[in-house]
Amino acid sequence: xxxxxxxxxxxxxxxxxxxxxxxxxxxxxxxxxCTLYLKKRRFFFTKKIQPELEAWVTKAILEDSEExxxxxxxxxxxxxxxxxxxxxxxxxxLIKTKKNLTGVASKNIIAxxxxxxxxxxxxxxxxxxxxxxxxxxINELYSMQQMDTLSLIYQxxxxxxxxxRMEAQxxxxxxxxxxxxxxxxVVNYPITEWQQIKLLDQLRSAEENRQLxxxxxxxxxxxxxxxxxxxxxxxEEYQQFLVHNVVVQCLxxxxxxxxLQAIKTLVRIADESTPQILTxxxxxxKFTNQLAVLDGLVKIATVDQAWFLIxxxxxxxxxxxxxxxxxxAHCFPLGLEALEERGKAPSGPxxxxxxxxxxxxxx
Amino acid sequence: xxxxxxxxxxxxxxxxxMKLEKExxxxxxxxxxxxxxxxxxxxxxxxxxxxxxxxxxxGLEILQFVKKRNSLTAVIVLSALGQExxxxxxxxxxxxxxxxxxxxLNELAVxxxxxxxxxx
Numbered sequence: 001x002x003x004x005x006x007x008x009x010x011x012x013x014x015x016x017x018x019x020x021x022x023x024x025x026x027x028x029x030x031x032x033x034c035t036l037y038l039k040k041r042r043f044f045f046t047k048k049i050q051p052e053l054e055a056w057v058t059k060a061i062l063e064d065s066e067e068x069x070x071x072x073x074x075x076x077x078x079x080x081x082x083x084x085x086x087x088x089x090x091x092x093x094l095i096k097t098k099k100n101l102t103g104v105a106s107k108n109i110i111a112x113x114x115x116x117x118x119x120x121x122x123x124x125x126x127x128x129x130x131x132x133x134x135x136x137x138i139n140e141l142y143s144m145q146q147m148d149t150l151s152l153i154y155q156x157x158x159x160x161x162x163x164x165r166m167e168a169q170x171x172x173x174x175x176x177x178x179x180x181x182x183x184x185x186v187v188n189y190p191i192t193e194w195q196q197i198k199l200l201d202q203l204r205s206a207e208e209n210r211q212l213x214x215x216x217x218x219x220x221x222x223x224x225x226x227x228x229x230x231x232x233x234x235x236e237e238y239q240q241f242l243v244h245n246v247v248v249q250c251l252x253x254x255x256x257x258x259x260l261q262a263i264k265t266l267v268r269i270a271d272e273s274t275p276q277i278l279t280x281x282x283x284x285x286k287f288t289n290q291l292a293v294l295d296g297l298v299k300i301a302t303v304d305q306a307w308f309l310i311x312x313x314x315x316x317x318x319x320x321x322x323x324x325x326x327x328x329a330h331c332f333p334l335g336l337e338a339l340e341e342r343g344k345a346p347s348g349p350x351x352x353x354x355x356x357x358x359x360x361x362x363x
Numbered sequence: 364x365x366x367x368x369x370x371x372x373x374x375x376x377x378x379x380x381m382k383l384e385k386e387x388x389x390x391x392x393x394x395x396x397x398x399x400x401x402x403x404x405x406x407x408x409x410x411x412x413x414x415x416x417x418x419x420x421x422g423l424e425i426l427q428f429v430k431k432r433n434s435l436t437a438v439i440v441l442s443a444l445g446q447e448x449x450x451x452x453x454x455x456x457x458x459x460x461x462x463x464x465x466x467x468l469n470e471l472a473v474x475x476x477x478x479x480x481x482x483x
Contacts, residue, residue, distance in 0.1 A: 050373075058377045062385065062468070097374045103467035105378070201445070 042085055049086055053077075057093065061101075061108050071115055087121050094118075095143045113144045126152055131161035138164065142171030150175055157183035166195050173199055177206030181234075184219045184227050191226040199230070200237060213242040220246045225255045232258070236265040244269050251281050260289050267296035275300050279308045287317075294323035301331040313342060313350070322353050329357045336361070364479055365408035368392040369399040369425060370441070371417055379412065382468045383475065396420025400428055407433040409482070410475060414441045415449055423453060430457040437478045441466070 007013055060071055080086045091113070098109045113119060122144070125137025138156060141149045153175075156168035169191075172180035181199075191199075212234065219231035220243065228250065235243050247269065250262035263281075266274050278293050278300075285293065294312075297305060305327070312324035325342075328335035336358065343354035366388050370376040373394075380390045391408065393399045397419035403411070411429055415422040426438050437459040442450050450461050460474050 054374055054377055057374065058381050061378050062381055093374045096372055097378060098465075100372070100375050100464045100466070101378070101468065102465045103469060105468050106465070205444075 045085055046089055049080055053090060060112050061105050063108055091118050091140055110144050119146060131164050135163045135167045138167040138171050142174050158187050170198055170202055173202045178209030178212060188224055191230050196230050212238060213240045216240055216243045217246045225258055228258050229261045232261040232265045236268045239269055241269050248277055256286055260292055263292045263296055267299055270300045275302050275305050279305050297327045298330050301327050306332060318349050325353045326357050365389045366410045367408040369413040369417055371395060386472050396425055399425050407436045410437045412439045426456050426458055437482055
């Protein structure tokens with residue numbers, strides 16, 4: 001291929017080479033010019049319609065009657081809204097504003113969205129083959145609480161496209177609360193850490209579901225490891241004591257991340273057997289999970305774990321020594337004194353550990 | 364009664380302005396923290412309603428500026444859910460009230476009325 005290009009350096013073909021290069025440059029400049037021109041046109045069009053649309057929409061939002069029954073939409077408004085750009089502008093503005101408002105104003109925004117037939121525009125996006133348009137359509141529909149589109153949104157909760165899947169999962173939870181979590185039964189793509197945070201955040205504004213404990217065992221035995229992790233987080237966040245034994249089984253899972261979350265969840269839903277379960281499990285764990293066990297024991301250890309912890313003070317890792325010392329100091333009446341005694345030893349970091357924990361406890 | 368609104372979202376800002384104008388107040392608004400501080404240099408309103416997250420200067424900086432220069436001006440902070448720590452900071456800086464987004468416009472109007480009654 002390089003040989004093919006080098007022939008243009010030969011004086012006989014130089015002119016052709018220059019012509020091809022110039023044509024190439026011309027095409028690139030033309031494309032850049034057209035793109036910028038279209039962008040500029042869009043920008044000026046939006047600027048032109050913005051004040052009028054905003055003034056009218058604001059007036060409509062502040063209508064005192066609920067459901068916007070008295071909206072009187074001017075004819076020229078419909079003419080403006082024939083332009084897709086204007087439609088998208090209004091949808092975006094309505095969504096942004098609805099996120100910040102509740103009460104009559106929020107209901108008016110939904111009513112306005114429906115009355116201006118903007119729902120049709122959002123539904124059209126659901127048929128797009130481009131993932132970003134599809135995701136946007138889902139976002140618009142759930143933001144505007146279009147409950148009749150729930151099944152359409154639900155179908156996308158296991159989409160092959162990550163962002164479509166994320167929007168759909170957030171959407172069903174946003175619209176139906178805990179009920180929406182039924183997508184966990186079928187999802188076989190990973191649920192990212194960020195998505196889990198967003199789902200938990202959505203659930204915070206939902207009414208608590210008493211049926212959660214009945215669904216959790218199924219999710220805790222899912223073939224999808226991220227579903228198990230998320231279910232463990234749900235059990236932790238909503239303190240689902242009824243699934244304690246199922247969570248204990250997760251300690252035997254082959255995935256380290258699942259076991260780590262199981263340890264954290266067990267600490268939060270601990271009963272009298274949990275400290276011993278965790279100490280029995282400790283030797284089988286990897287280093288990072290061992291640290292998590294010790295962090296958890298600070299909150300739940302009992303006198304039965306004292307010997308286990310004293311033995312850990314001789315561990316080869318200083319961080320294990322420190323964490324074991326911390327549990328001893330926090331959970332046992334004479335724990336700090338025992339550490340002080342150990343600190344008198346001529347070798348080892350025990351004096352530093354004792355002083356560090358003492359200062360921590362003094363804070 | 365004069366109110367200054369600092370909110371970066373256009374439609375939201377316009378809606379709050381219109382709501383409070385409907386209630387009979389004289390309302391001025393600005394899109395970012397820098398503009399808010401400039402307007403405050405020119406004169407203090409009775410109430411400042413500010414979003415916490417603003418470009419150029421945050422709501423907390425506006426609050427600090429107001430409380431340093433004019434303790435008679437009341438400040439209502441608009442915060443998002445999950446910004447409890449920032450709300451605490453706002454109260455320490457002297458905020459008179461806060462509202463969590465999403466909020467009801469009628470509730471905002473009631474709080475404004477209550478603050479004005481308290482301060483005048």
